[in-house]
Structure formats: C-alpha cells, structure tokens
Amino acid sequence: xxxxxxxDVPVEIEGDGVELRMQNIGGDTDVAFVRLPKGVNMAPALxxxxxxxxxxxxxxxxxxxxxxxxxxxxxxxxxxxxxFYWAPGHVPxxxxxxEYVDFSPRKEFExxxxxxxxxxG
Numbered sequence: 001x002x003x004x005x006x007x008d009v010p011v012e013i014e015g016d017g018v019e020l021r022m023q024n025i026g027g028d029t030d031v032a033f034v035r036l037p038k039g040v041n042m043a044p045a046l047x048x049x050x051x052x053x054x055x056x057x058x059x060x061x062x063x064x065x066x067x068x069x070x071x072x073x074x075x076x077x078x079x080x081x082x083x084f085y086w087a088p089g090h091v092p093x094x095x096x097x098x099e100y101v102d103f104s105p106r107k108e109f110e111x112x113x114x115x116x117x118x119x120x121g
Contacts, residue, residue, distance in 0.1 A: 002026050006033040006101075012113055013120065016040075017097075022113065028106045032058075036067070036094035043070070043091050045116040051089065056109050058086045060102030066095040 002025060009021040009031065017037035025031040036042075046052050051072060066079045070091045077095065078084050086102075 004031065009033055013117060015120070020113070022109070024106055025103065030104050030106045030109045032102050032104065032109070034098070034100050034102065036065075036092065036098045038065075038094050038096050041091070041093040042116070043093075045119045046091050046112075047119060049112065049115060053089045053091050054086075054112055055088045056104050056112050057088055058084075058102040058104045058109075060084055060086075060100050063099040063101070064096075065098030067098050067100070068093045068095050 004023060004025065006021060009023045011019060012022050013020040017035070018040060019035040020032055021034075022030050022032040042054075043052060046054055049055060053071070061083050062078050062080050064080050066077055069076050069078060069086060070093060071087075071089050084100075084102075
C-alpha cells in the first residue's frame with residue numbers, strides 16, 4: 001500500500017500557472033495533482049490527439065474552482081467539492097483557478113502527457 005501528498009509527487013508540467021504533478025501510485029495507476037489558472041484551455045496542448053481530445057479516463061476530486069469539460073457530446077461543468085469520472089474524449093478549460101486530483105491508467109496517461117509536453121515545448 002502507498003500514500004503520497006502533492007508535494008511528494010514530481011512536477012511533470014509547469015508554466016504560466018499550470019502545474020501537473022504525477023506519479024505511479026500502485027499497479028497500473030498514476031495519481032496527478034493538477035492546478036489550472038482561470039482561462040487555461042488545454043485544447044492547443046491536445047492538438048494531434050484523436051479528435052483533439054484526451055483519450056484517457058480519469059477519476060478524481062475537485063478541490064477548488066470550476067472547470068468546463070468539452071466533449072463531442074457537449075460541455076459539462078465541474079466545481080469544488082465534486083468527485084468526477086471523465087470518460088475518454090475530453091478537453092478541460094478552467095473557468096476559475098482550479099485544483100484537483102485524478103487517478104488514471106498509467107501507460108495511457110503517460111503517453112498523453114508526453115504528447116502535451118511536446119506540444120507545449
């Protein structure tokens with residue numbers, strides 16, 4: 001069994017107020033601690049992914065802020081205090097400064113994070 005805090009987890013993406021910390025938490029699951037400032041839309045970073053959307057499922061909890069999740073089926077908002085499941089095929093946009101934690105399949109998540117880092121580089 002394993003437990004980590006946000007500060008224990010290494011930074012994978014950082015800049016312009018965006019911070020993503022991620023690490024394997026056990027088995028084939030990664031934990032990610034994410035901060036997105038108001039106005040950040042991840043669509044440009046996901047360019048080149050199928051339909052321009054993240055294809056990884058995420059389960060998590062919003063600690064702070066409001067987020068709009070864009071999908072082919074429409075948009076859904078999430079806010080502080082809500083647990084969530086985001087199915088494959090989404091792109092987040094921060095309506096307010098956001099902080100959340102999510103859990104994702106390791107291999108798939110690490111691939112999409114590599115893609116995002118290449119687009120941001």
